[in-house]
Amino acid sequence: MSHRLTVTGLRKAYPGLTVLDSVELRADVGEVIAVRGASGTGKSTLLHLLGLLDRPDAGQIVLDNEDVCTLSEARRTSVRARRVGFVFQAFHLLTDFTLRENVLMSARTAGLDLAAAARRTDELLTRIGLAGRDGDVRTLSGGERQRVALCRALLPRPGLLLADEPTGNLDPATAETVLGEIIGLAKAEGSAVIMVTHDPAVAARADRTLELRAGRLQDRGLQPASSIIAG
């Protein structure tokens, strides 16, 4: 199995506070990794660094065999558009655009062929049960919004899917369904998934769970959900 993402010696500090220190991480094609940790331990900072939204103070992030930390701002933006997908707790859909336009937006930012992107949009929406749907995204339920956000993230076939509490705003039943779709679709597309979550049940669905503690990632391995809940 080839490595989709390799992180070595990643460090990020703010004045008076070292958030991440010598973070090591490796994600393979189709692998789902859950990152857990208490509030303020740097989970979101890690995602921002992996998503090329921020620059580390030290260390290396190699995405598809390319060190993305040394790239120019414009190149990082281009890599983010084509090779990284985001799914957020707050969905972050664009309310001035329709459902389909939201999905297609990632194709536009990545500069993909729109006709091909439209066909892929249909395909993705069909796979998550929103076939033929369009219109104002404000009329969608939370679960539907997150599915649309997932389609938007996966449209450019990113090598890396970053999910920040993707089910945090959903009821348990919907969360279970959406989580299944995220994992299922990402695996089918060959995307590595780094998923930040507080929810042990969500973490339990991952291939691996990492704990972020004192600025370092510690591998907790795969644990049965029941033991985590009990712990």
Place this chain on the structure above:
Amino acid sequence: MLAAHLGLRWLQRRRAAWLALAAVALTVAVPVFFIDLMQGWYRLVAVNARAYEADIVVQPRVQMQGLRDTPAGREAILAVPGVARLAPVVDSWAILSRTGVGDDLRGNLPSQVQGVDWGLDAQLGRLDPAILHPQPILALRAPLISPEERGSGFATPAWRAATALAGLHLASALGGMPSALPPMQRPRPGVVCGRELLYPQGMRPGETIQLALPNGSGGTVGRITAEISDTIGTGVLEIDRYLVIAPLPLAQRLAGMQARGDRQARVSGFRLATDGSDIDTVAQRVAETTGLRALTWQDLRGNMVKMMEIQRNISAAGMIAVQLLTIFVIYAVFSTMVVELRHDIGVLRGLGARRRVLAGAFLIAGMVCCLSGGLLGWGLAWGVLAALNPVSDWCGFSLFPESVFYTPMAPTSFDVWIPLLFIASMSTIGLIAVLLPALRAARVEPIDTLREGGG
């Protein structure tokens, strides 16, 4: 193109953008409306001034002496490169009075008298039917005289009757007439008078008048009797208020310039038409070649036209300065839009939209807002201009009283350069106003907005 896609959608979906559109439309419509009227007025005056004047007028350096009107003299002027045609003119003045009023001077009118060769003057482009019997745009408030009542040029109605009578006498001489005909009478020469000179005095074509040029010692230089054959109206310049146009020989007799004994007939000067060459250059050549004074139409009337042109240009500049105020409206609207869209901009940055694309989206939105608002303003202004005359007719009042403006119509021009000028200035202003908000949008950091909740 992502920038256009984003910009147009935001423009469409944000109510504040409609406010900017309305502001732009109004700040284009108002200047277009006013400058269009000013341009119409400017053009009307220019047409009037140009219609009355020849390209160049040649005069002696000392006017009192006049010029000898000889074929050789005319040839010398026509030989100057750039001169195409020539017509002699006698400029004088006279006291105009009705015949039969005796010593009652209350109705006497000081008048400017011009003696012309009608045919040659018409070849210069002056005194053509459009000037002699102008269309409504140049019409005076007094009605035009019907063709039956007036003559045409110097031919009076009496000349017309005399010509018909001559035909009848010829027929009678050939034995074809059963009854006696009235005796032949030689009609008086015709003169063309300005309508503003005649109508307030109750005079009409067909009346006989007397023109006398006093000599300053109780007598006259010359005195002529003539019949009013036709009228002329030259509109806003009010030249016709004092004008009498007389046949050249008649005017020469009035001014004492007729041939007498060995003395050759004299004229006040010549009017010239150029072959399209620059009139200033031709005038300079004529002056150098002949030693006479050569004045262009701009020397004589151009200052007024130039003054109106300068006034129009200053007004247009003032209107553009007023348009500058729209900077604040557009800036405020687009700044508000950037604040409202901060979340979406952050999300788009997260999705990989480049900073320049986001700045471009706002610039495109601003440009489209200014262009579409400008086109809307153009339509609005021209719509109001087109409706001015019909609406004022329908309401029964005149926005542009003929007594003041010498035209029953609003002097609209509908020149395309006027709206294009203001749309271009508005677009430039809009672009400047949107620049700062656009740069602010480009600086939005995705991390800040993605941490927040939203859509």
